[in-house]
Amino acid sequence: MVWRTHERAKNPAGGGVRVLVTGGAGFIGSHVVDALVEAGDDVVVLDRAQPAPEAANPEARYVVGDVRHPAAWVEALAGVDAVCHQAARVGLGVDFADVGAYVEDNDAGTAVGLATLHGLGFDGPLVLASSMVVYGEGRYVCADHGVVRPGPRAPERLDAGSFEPPCPVCGRDLGREPVTEDAPADPRNVYAATKLHQEHLVAAWVREHPGTGAVALRYHNVYGPRMPRDTPYAGVASLFRSAIARGEPPRVFEDGRQTRDFVHVADVARANRLALTAPRTGSGVGATQAGFATYNVCSGRPRSVGDLADALWRSLGSDPECRPVVTGDWRAGDVRHVFASPAKAAAELGFRAAVRFEDGTADLAHRGS
Numbered sequence: 001m002v003w004r005t006h007e008r009a010k011n012p013a014g015g016g017v018r019v020l021v022t023g024g025a026g027f028i029g030s031h032v033v034d035a036l037v038e039a040g041d042d043v044v045v046l047d048r049a050q051p052a053p054e055a056a057n058p059e060a061r062y063v064v065g066d067v068r069h070p071a072a073w074v075e076a077l078a079g080v081d082a083v084c085h086q087a088a089r090v091g092l093g094v095d096f097a098d099v100g101a102y103v104e105d106n107d108a109g110t111a112v113g114l115a116t117l118h119g120l121g122f123d124g125p126l127v128l129a130s131s132m133v134v135y136g137e138g139r140y141v142c143a144d145h146g147v148v149r150p151g152p153r154a155p156e157r158l159d160a161g162s163f164e165p166p167c168p169v170c171g172r173d174l175g176r177e178p179v180t181e182d183a184p185a186d187p188r189n190v191y192a193a194t195k196l197h198q199e200h201l202v203a204a205w206v207r208e209h210p211g212t213g214a215v216a217l218r219y220h221n222v223y224g225p226r227m228p229r230d231t232p233y234a235g236v237a238s239l240f241r242s243a244i245a246r247g248e249p250p251r252v253f254e255d256g257r258q259t260r261d262f263v264h265v266a267d268v269a270r271a272n273r274l275a276l277t278a279p280r281t282g283s284g285v286g287a288t289q290a291g292f293a294t295y296n297v298c299s300g301r302p303r304s305v306g307d308l309a310d311a312l313w314r315s316l317g318s319d320p321e322c323r324p325v326v327t328g329d330w331r332a333g334d335v336r337h338v339f340a341s342p343a344k345a346a347a348e349l350g351f352r353a354a355v356r357f358e359d360g361t362a363d364l365a366h367r368g369s
Helices: 027-038 070-076 096-120 155-159 190-208 236-245 265-277 305-315 343-349 357-367
Strands: 018-022 042-047 061-064 082-085 125-131 139-142 146-148 175-177 213-219 221-223 262-264 292-297
Touching: 018 027, 027 042, 027 265, 042 070, 061 070, 070 096, 082 096, 082 265, 096 190, 125 190, 125 265, 190 213, 190 292, 213 265, 221 236, 221 265, 221 357, 236 305, 236 357, 262 265, 262 357, 265 292, 265 343, 292 343, 305 357
Parallel strands: 018 042, 018 082, 042 061, 082 125, 125 213, 213 292, 221 262
Antiparallel strands: 139 146, 139 175
8 A cells, every 4th residue: 555655844943854753752752852843843753652741842743643553653754754763662671471562562663664654655864763782792802712702691600690701712701892883783682682673674674765764873871861760661770760769779780890881861862863864875874784874872981880870879969878789680681791882973973972971860860760
């Protein structure tokens, strides 16, 4: 079935284009909406929930609908020039019983959207919110065997408090380096598998539609105001902040020395704006295939999970009763170290994170999640 080709619609205020942001009532999506509105774009939001008051932008138009339903996409896409697909089920979930919900929301929702874009003859840019979880573990180097890919961490080692993955060849300790976008994908949980499949679906859509362009932004650990809280799907920064606000010590898994790249949501929103406006020339900016490219969205300054808990604790008053506690507990599906190189996004999108870790954690602490 082929629907009518959409009509181009410029912002009546001048200067911008009409952008659809799916998931625009959520944490990251609402900040993307704010950034696009501020840049002068005409923003339409498709989300199955109404935004919370603090996340609602009065200049955006909100369409309540589910990305798994074609009719919702058709309604939201009227006159749209570009699509920013943020809608997704995030986090590790409760247990493997969540697998169906993740596949429905992330894989099926994306597939329905791409089919609708195809039917409408859409040829504008598409930005997909992807994730660093597609990498699995980060980049490791053995002094004797060079770059290696450690396998899944053994439960018996984790139970014994041995959290660092060993060299798969000799068993020695490994050094670690920033992950680049050409690293092999190795998703290690359900959420990660769905994010990688979203990338594959978008790449297939681009391949079938010459002249279009798409970018997958691989977010690293995003934090900042409006984070979901007190749910199994909340990010670790939100969980830590909520614990301290309740007068409880945040519980830090493993030994607290696992490293991530924490990037503030304001920087992530800006990366989306840059990706939407990147020129589509030749084989596509930074293309991994014709017209499709992936980028790390990160600060380039890795920190430990323990550093994060300590920074939030200090920002919220350093109450001795709420000092972070390192538990030694671990979760299947977690990885030890993954942090990224920001070089490709800087060179090709002009994106560099601007919010310092100290400022960003203070912002989260005092503005709330």
